[in-house]
Amino acid sequence: MTLTLRTAPEVVLYKGAVGTGKTSALVAAAAEKVAAGAAPESLLVFASTPDAAAQLEKRLAAAGVGAVRVTTPRAFCLQVLAAPAAREATGRDPRLVSSFDQAFIMEDMKVSGLKIKRLREMLKFFYRGWTELSGEDPEWLVTAEEESVHGMLKGTLGFTRSILEPELAALTWGYLHGHEDALAAVSVDHVLVDDYQQLSRASQFVANMVARQSVTAAADPLACIEVYDSYPYGAGVDELEQAGAEVRALEDCHLCGASLHAAQVLADELEAGAVVLGNPDNLDASVSFGEFPCDTSHDEFSSIAQRVGQLSEAGVTAEDIFLLTFNKQWARQLKRYLTEQGIAVNSAFDGRLAAGDYRDYARCAPARVITALQLAADPENCLAWRCWIGFGDYLGNSAALSEIYAWAKDKGYNLLEVLQELAAMDAGAASLISAGAGRIVAAYRSGCAVVEQVDGLSGLELIRKLVAAVDATAPASVQETIIPEKVEEMVVSFCAPVPGAATAKVIAATVTDRLTDSRLEGNGGVMMGSGAHVVGSSPKALLVCGFDNGFIPERDYFDTTVVTLDKQEKMHEADTRFLYTVLGKATDQLQVSYFTSIDLVGAEKLKLKVDRIRLKNGMRMARLTASEFLPVILPTD
Numbered sequence: 272m273t274l275t276l277r278t279a280p281e282v283v284l285y286k287g288a289v290g291t292g293k294t295s296a297l298v299a300a301a302a303e304k305v306a307a308g309a310a311p312e313s314l315l316v317f318a319s320t321p322d323a324a325a326q327l328e329k330r331l332a333a334a335g336v337g338a339v340r341v342t343t344p345r346a347f348c349l350q351v352l353a354a355p356a357a358r359e360a361t362g363r364d365p366r367l368v369s370s371f372d373q374a375f376i377m378e379d380m381k382v383s384g385l386k387i388k389r390l391r392e393m394l395k396f397f398y399r400g401w402t403e404l405s406g407e408d409p410e411w412l413v414t415a416e417e418e419s420v421h422g423m424l425k426g427t428l429g430f431t432r433s434i435l436e437p438e439l440a441a442l443t444w445g446y447l448h449g450h451e452d453a454l455a456a457v458s459v460d461h462v463l464v465d466d467y468q469q470l471s472r473a474s475q476f477v478a479n480m481v482a483r484q485s486v487t488a489a490a491d492p493l494a495c496i497e498v499y500d501s502y503p504y505g506a507g508v509d510e511l512e513q514a515g516a517e518v519r520a521l522e523d524c525h526l527c528g529a530s531l532h533a534a535q536v537l538a539d540e541l542e543a544g545a546v547v548l549g550n551p552d553n554l555d556a557s558v559s560f561g562e563f564p565c566d567t568s569h570d571e572f573s574s575i576a577q578r579v580g581q582l583s584e585a586g587v588t589a590e591d592i593f594l595l596t597f598n599k600q601w602a603r604q605l606k607r608y609l610t611e612q613g614i615a616v617n618s619a620f621d622g623r624l625a626a627g628d629y630r631d632y633a634r635c636a637p638a639r640v641i642t643a644l645q646l647a648a649d650p651e652n653c654l655a656w657r658c659w660i661g662f663g664d665y666l667g668n669s670a671a672l673s674e675i676y677a678w679a680k681d682k683g684y685n686l687l688e689v690l691q692e693l694a695a696m697d698a699g700a701a702s703l704i705s706a707g708a709g710r711i712v713a714a715y716r717s718g719c720a721v722v723e724q725v726d727g728l729s730g731l732e733l734i735r736k737l738v739a740a741v742d743a744t745a746p747a748s749v750q751e752t753i754i755p756e757k758v759e760e761m762v763v764s765f766c767a768p769v770p771g772a773a774t775a776k777v778i779a780a781t782v783t784d785r786l787t788d789s790r791l792e793g794n795g796g797v798m799m800g801s802g803a804h805v806v807g808s809s810p811k812a813l814l815v816c817g818f819d820n821g822f823i824p825e826r827d828y829f830d831t832t833v834v835t836l837d838k839q840e841k842m843h844e845a846d847t848r849f850l851y852t853v854l855g856k857a858t859d860q861l862q863v864s865y866f867t868s869i870d871l872v873g874a875e876k877l878k879l880k881v882d883r884i885r886l887k888n889g890m891r892m893a894r895l896t897a898s899e900f901l902p903v904i905l906p907t908d
């Protein structure tokens with residue numbers, strides 16, 4: 272069964288390679304519509320990531336179209352599903368399952384009895400299917416096993432009233448598709464979409480369906496990389512063309528010579544002859560390219576700091592410099608170094624919850640406090656209840672829960688209603704439903720007590736009290752091993768900043784953002800981040816840092832005992848596409864640096880590819896090489 276794209280009567284598609292001015296064309300189109308009399312509120316602009324949305328908002332404001340709403344499909348869908356009617360219809364709250372929550376959902380799924388590897392594969396198949404709206408095809412799920420595992424997953428998500436990210440846009444599309452009034456309420460006259468190819472198919476469908484008069488999209492099919500939506504749908508560009516889009520091809524590239532050259536050779540590798548980037552200014556690639564080999568990692572940090580200094584002396588503002596990194600741990604070290612040198616860095620939040628092992632009360636103490644905070648913010652948060660009752664048990668209490676779910680299935684209860692009903696029963700009756708019901712009810716009661724104890728508190732006082740109250744719910748033997756000050760420090764750093772008046776709701780919202788999103792959080796400073804953060808920006812100087820084998824390509828790529836040849840080929844293609852997208856960004860300079868030696872322990876920790884080991888001053892040192900992509904992108908004479 273084929274599903275056809277429902278779109279607006281007027282569809283324009285700006286199509287071009289990196290740096291050909293697609294976003295600029297979109298901004299101009301928005302400005303034109305407003306100049307022609309459209310109210311700014313009648314426009315809705317989608318970007319593929321929150322960082323790209325922030326950049327686009329600035330570009331629109333600079334073009335005089337300030338009051339236009341710029342968002343991501345994810346944020347838009349969550350807002351649509353927040354309406355009471357949508358909650359009622361979908362049976363879900365607008366709450367995404369974070370990677371932390373996912374551990375518990377996985378425990379619930381393991382009850383299916385499938386081997387973990389098979390289960391993970393099947394889940395991926397469902398996720399992709401959801402993003403591609405395969406659920407519309409009655410023959411999508413073939414085997415009875417698939418049907419049953421799929422039903423189980425949907426059931427678990429229903430009980431916890433939560434949404435998996437790959438499910439979000441499909442759920443929204445399904446809801447709007449079946450509720451014309453809801454669709455009319457969220458529709459606008461003009462929808463504009465940047466980096467269309469980076470959206471999932473379901474996101475693309477949602478963006479099109481909410482446009483009454485026109486859709487203006489910008490796309491580069493070659494730059495189809497996963498940055499925010501899972502399973503970006505490159506084929507959607509063709510689908511839009513088939514839906515009657517008027518294609519406006521953009522060919523002149525406005526990047527610096529080095530970025531243009533890198534993009535061209537990488538594009539050639541992806542699809543011979545597919546893209547020929549016009550170079551209107553006949554730029555010389557070698558002038559805008561810089562290669563900076565360094566001996567140690569520390570030398571590279573120092574080289575980066577020095578170059579940032581030189582750039583700012585030359586008049587490049589901090590906001591026009593992007594430091595692209597490939598490894599989180601190494602990026603953390605680089606950030607620390609730059610900050611010590613007085614260089615302000617605008618990067619994504621990088622605190623860890625030290626979620627530890629949820630089976631171990633002591634190790635997951637900060638995660639339990641965060642979960643309790645979410646319950647304090649919303650005692651009806653079924654997903655947080657799921658986590659809360661799972662802590663401290665080897666299987667996250669999944670076996671008992673599955674029996675309880677089976678009992679509650681026909682009653683139409685959500686998890687909180689199930690817990691309330693069990694708590695109201697006498698213990699004997701509850702244990703007939705599940706032998707583990709007593710444990711679950713006890714956990715539920717302890718959670719209610721914690722919520723009650725922090726009622727009305729705010730700021731640090733709230734967190735302090737939460738830490739103490741949560742600590743008291745752990746078994747006495749565990750409490751002895753928990754250091755409340757340490758837990759408090761970790762929780763505070765995860766929630767920071769915590770103003771005195773911040774309520775549980777406010778703090779929990781920050782936590783939820785950080786658990787489910789990654790965006791540049793700084794106010795000014797040089798931008799630093801991964802490929803997902805550079806998308807949507809057009810820095811003057813792009814400094815590619817730590818361009819080493821092991822960081823890109825990843826170490827496993829080189830080890831054919833770990834990776835099959837097929838997989839290796841796929842990894843190479845994905846890296847090429849990724850580099851094509853992210854290196855094709857700089858308008859003035861593309862600088863690449865790498866380091867060639869590190870102690871062996873450091874190399875292991877950072878998962879670098881070690882070429883050779885030698886002894887230096889009695890220490891085992893690893894010899895590294897620049898990324899195998901460096902010779903590919905080097906400008907030729």
Ligand SMILES: Nc1ncnc2c1ncn2[C@@H]1O[C@H](COP(=O)(O)OP(=O)(O)OP(=O)(O)O)[C@@H](O)[C@H]1O
Nearest residue numbers: 288289290291292293294295296525526809856858
């Ligand atoms: N006609 C033009 N003349 C000169 N510079 C331009 C022109 N159009 C765009 N630029 C500049 O080129 C850079 C890239 O433009 P833009 O971001 O619009 O391209 P894009 O195709 O959307 O890029 P990406 O592939 O990164 O999404 C920006 O710095 C922009 O200001």
